[in-house]
Amino acid sequence: MSVNKKGRRKIVCNARLFYWYVQPDYDDCGQIKLNIVSDDKKWIVSYEVGQSKNPKTPHIVIKGREFEGLDRSGWQGWMRVQTPIWKDTIITPELVKTIIEWCFHKKERLIVVDWKGEII
Template identity: 40%
Template sequence: MSIRSKGRRKIIVDSQTYLWYVALDDESPYNILNIVSDDKSYILACPLQTEKEYIISKGRMFQAKKTNGRWNRYFLPFHIPEIITPKFVEQLILWSTKNTDAIPINGDVPV
């Protein structure tokens, strides 16, 4: 099944194609930066303007490792800008695919 691309931006990072978009979350008051690889192995959600900056991994891979298939939350080691740019999206993708320093969140965080 393909990914709907209408209204979404495409970015290529390390020869891998991703679609990204910002949308209001259905279950919270937050806007979410959503990033999906074309093969759906990386599915990332980054809540914007939260007190604690973190990312949610929903895909089969995160930081070059297979995941348990659940939604896993990790603290971000960098600041989320107020305006989301392709440069920031690329930074987030590179950190989510290449690094191995993610700190899991245990406990409650919004979204």
């Protein structure tokens, strides 16, 4: 089953097609989220917009089965990992590309956090 393309922007990164959109998440008090999904729906992430203004280190929510450097065996549900601090007050295609490239870049260590952003 393919991705719903209505209202989504398209971006090609690392020779792979992704769709992205920004919308409020009413299950999370209406926080504005950037959602990025691969065309085959194996790679899905969500990033809360405006985290660069928070005192805590920002994090990304991994919803899909695929993520570089992450072993999903034995883990059910979503995972959250710390990210670099990006200029995220305005969501641009360049920021989306930066997030995708970071997610697919080999990392020495991923820091897993809980829903509050606290290190587990």
